[in-house]
Amino acid sequence: MASRAATSLFDAATIADRWIADYCGHVPESDVLCAGGRDPAWTALFEELAALSGDGLAVARERAQRHAEDIGTGFRIVDEGEERPWPLSPVPLLIDKSEWDGIAAGISQRAQLLEAVLEDLYGEARLVAEGHVPASLVTGSPFFLRPLARLAPPGGHHLQFVAADLCRGPSGEWRVLADHLRAPAGAGYALENRLAMARTLGELPARLNIERHAPFFAAFREGLAAACRRAEPRIALLTPGRLNPSYAEQAHLARYLGFLLVEGADLAVLDDKLYVRTIAGLKRVDALWHRLDPRLLDPLALDSHSTIGVPGAVDAMAAGNVVVANAPGAGLLESPAFAAFLPRLAEVLTGRPLALPNIATWWCGQQAERDHVAANLDSLLVAPAFGVAPLGLPGGRAALGTALDSEARAALLDDMTRRPQDYVGQEVIRLSTMPAIADDALVPRPFMLRVFAARGADGGWTVLPGGFARIGEHPDPRAAVMGEGMWSADVCIHGPDPVPPISLLPSDDTTQLRRNPGTLPSRVADNLFWLGRYLERGEALLGLLRVLLGHSISADTGAALAADTVARLVRLIVASGAAPEPKGVKRADLTQLARTALEGEEDWYSVRAINCQARLIGAVSRERLSADMIRLLDAPFPQRGVLLDKAGSLQRRYSALNGLASEHMTRTDAWRFHDIGRRIERALGAIRFLRAFGGPDATSDDLSTLLDLMDSQISYRQRYLTGMARIPVLDLVTLDANNPRALAFQVAAISAHLNKLPVLSDDGLAEPQQEQARGIAALLVTTNATRMDDALLADLETRLIRLSKAIARRYFLQGAEPLRAAGMVLA
Structure with a gap:
């Protein structure tokens, strides 16, 4: 009897019950896990975690993070050279389908409203003429692109893909914090989070009937194709390049959706048609899903300083020959200032209030609103109206009125008087919390939810069932304090009905067989060509060093090679630029030569430097290389052992890379x-x-x-x-x-x-x-x-x-x- 009791004490259900009871005992009632009594779905989730990791939550976190890294999920902080692993929490956010249906309906309504407003402002501008929108709010915004005025976008829509940040208040209501229309990011991370969580908690989707992501991405792909003129269009994803913070996500999305991943230099406009430069000549591009700042899309029509855009792209768009998603200029409605007008515009254009309300916003470009913000500064958040840093907010970050010292407050109010149109005031939102893992324990952390909507083939909106949650590092529930968040989490929509096993891949009987791998852009061919050259160049230099190390430096009984042969080895190494001419041919001189040629970091074309070049190419070729190959290219330079040990480790790495190319490509x-x-x-x-x-x-x-x-x-x-x-x-x-x-x-x-x-x-x-x-x-x-x-x-x-x-x-x-x-x- 005692043995049976001890066993039950540590089974998954018992552990899950203890975790939930301990957690709900010290968190606010607004927490999603504890609100309204215990939801059986959360119990099922923690039972799966307990079955995975026993009584140690840290094990689950490490396993989820490992799966995310295996998939290749990463991101880059602006101005940082190295990519960071995507921080994934093993505890997903669970939302009941009945609650989610209301969110999805609100997002669809919002997308329709935003489309209608853009159509008017870039068309007849009746909203301005009738006084519903101040003219200065439109023409004074840096996101209003005048060359796009009166230009009907191909396919008839300004928006094909939108995102919104949502927050859940203490009483459970959902509201919109921000809209993302220019180049909405994050759908790839939502997809990668789901892939990682499916590997971590493999039984949970079937147990909770979790909605799948594949139908959403299929609808988006079909919607873009339907907007094109050709029956079998070629669709490309335009990336700013590998230094973009979300480049890894873009590469993953392109591979998953079957889009060409291209940069501006890959594309050219000829006779008002857009082409991609390939090894077989110019190939027509019918639709372009861009992740650029739209102002950089076409240096001829927009920002002439852009070096990453496509000259003539707006002309091709105006001629109706390429669908651009989203249409340049859509970012006009992204600015916080426009949030102050959307509730009224919803009534004017749709006759209904917003199902998902904004957070309360006051644009200071109007006298009454400016006076309200100045008078209530201590209870509001002050932010740039158009995303550009005004003088009163150094750094361009939003600031809590209560957090400003007297000097900063005076500077803010002074500049607000001079240029009130540059500021908005917003209510301070308190966020709900959700469970996260810290120090092997469940802790409450505030979160925000990013959701996505895409236009389908019928022109209607489809909402991704889920998205991804950003989880704050600190317990402070104020949205302004949370920033970009510390972790991400999958968002699972669960319900009572089984979910059919839908995949983005078409069924066997509808798939036309093909052995043609598709279009190969010239830039990709160039990268792969030089990747091969760099890997072979590094291996050749390493071969010289291994011969030098093995036969002249490391020999216990003296040099095994004649002096003339050693001198020839040295000349080849020096001629390659890997190291300077040694002072002599003594053992210490040759050792220093070999060390510099192997791992020199400055001024010398060492093995390390060659590997860095190969690594950079791998970073921009993620959609073409296997995860194993990327991992080998990204592997750190060997640090342990003597020079010969490091050389041997590198040789094994080169052999593995060669084998992957020979046997797996x-x-x-x-x-x-x-x-x-x-x-x-x-x-x-x-x-x-x-x-x-x-x-x-x-x-x-x-x-x-x-x-x-x-x-x-x-x-x-x-x-x-x-x-x-x-x-x-x-x-x-x-x-x-x-x-x-x-x-x-x-x-x-x-x-x-x-x-x-x-x-x-x-x-x-x-x-x-x-x-x-x-x-x-x-x-x-x-x-x-x-x-x-x-x-x-x-x-x-x-x-x-x-x-x-x-x-x-x-x-x-x-x-x-x-x-x-x-x-x-x-x-």
Whole structure:
């Protein structure tokens, strides 16, 4: 009996009951877990957590975080170079479907209202003429884009995708804190949170009938496609680039939705149509989901200083040839100042009040409202009216009136008198709390909810069932204090009815089979080509260092290589820019040379520096590379052990990367460019090694070093039992087409790849890059090892460099020149 009682004390249900009882005993009644009595859904959630982690909540948090990192979820703080892992709480926010239906209806109503207001303000402007909206609120906003006035957006809608931040008050009511219309972010994080939570709490979705995300994203994709003119449109997601704070989310969304992930330089406008530059020429883009500040979208029509936009994009949009989501100028309604007018506009345009009210807002551009804010400063939050920092709010952050000292208060009121239109006053909101995990215990933390709505194929709005919650770091429930939040959490909508297993993927019987991997933008091909080159370059330099370390520095009985051979190794390392010329050839001098070439961080082109270049390319190629490959590229530089240990660790990493590329990348054009980059760099490295160690005066040590650097030592010894001989060594590493490290093997592989890549003409004649590769191959086929002298090697090196440039000129971005190249494909 005692044993059975002890067992039940620690089963999942008992642990969950204890967690909930302890938590509800010291939190406010407004907390979502404890409000209105215990919800069985929360009990089920904590039973799943207990089954996962036993009595230790920290285990659940670590597991959820690990799953988020495995998926590749990350974000970047502005002005930070390194990406941070996405902070995920293992405790999702649970909302009953009956409550959520009211939220979703309110969001749909709000999206319809925002669309109607934008249509009017960029159209006939009757709301201004009739006095419902002050003219200065529109024309004085930095988000009003005058070139878009009277421009009917293709597809007939300004908005395709919107987001809103919601807060739950102490009494359970939901209100809108902010709208996001310019480039709404976060849907990818909501998707990634759900994927991570499904791995962490695998039984919970079925147990609680949790609504799925896939139908929402399918509706959004179909809605964009329906707005396009062509039956099978090409849709692209325009990103500002890898330094954007949410680039990882954008890459994940593009991969999930099947959109091309493009940057401004990938796109071009020709004859009022938008194209993406690809390896097969220009390809038509029918819809563009952008994540730029809209003012940067087109430097010709909008901000002329933009270097990340697409010249002519607004012209293509005006001609009706590309759907832009959301239409530039939608951010006009994003400013806090407009929140003061939306309740009245809802009555005017829809005849109904807002189902989800705003927080109370007063725009100081009106006399009565300014006087109200000044008189009630201690009970309000003061914020920039248009997101631009006014003089009275240094840094541009909203400020609680009670938090201002006398000097700051005087400066604020003084500037509010001079430029009242720059300020809004807002009520101070107290947020509900939800459970989070800190120090292996449940603690109450305030939260905000970001929700998303997308226009479907029928023109109506679909609301994502959930979203993601941002959880505050501190217990203070005031929204102004919470900031951006410390953690995120999945938001699960649960109900009594089973949820069908819907996927974004179409069913087997409706899917048209295809083995064409789709469009490959030139920039992506360029990145993959150079990723291959950098990885091979780093491995070649590492090979030099391993030979130097293993045969001359680390030998217990003195140098194993002759001094002349060591000197040649040193010259190659110095010539690569990896380290400065050593003072001498003593062991200490060579050790310092190797250390700088391996891990030097400043001024030297070390292995570490080469790895950083490869890592940067990996960061902008997330949608094309596997998670394992990204993890290896992002792995920190080895810190433990002596130099030879670090070199060995790096060599294993290079081998793993090579293996992933060789065995896991589908044999598409993307893989071909990656492999071409590797082959060109390996061939150039082989020529440098041959010129250094394969000359007529080569010693046995030189030839043995050459075989080590070319990874051909075993092959030579199996083939020749009589010791080192120069001509057999040269034949093996240059002309043997069966040796995967030989020069001839690299050239043959390059030529085979180029023959399978797209060409621009239909005449069947070879393009320049194909001709050059065949010329190099013919030169190698028609020679023999006895004629392999320095002049021939120098000629081969020049030809390979010329070939690399020809490949770049044909396939990679070269400014505007390819737009009108003869034979360019326009499809």
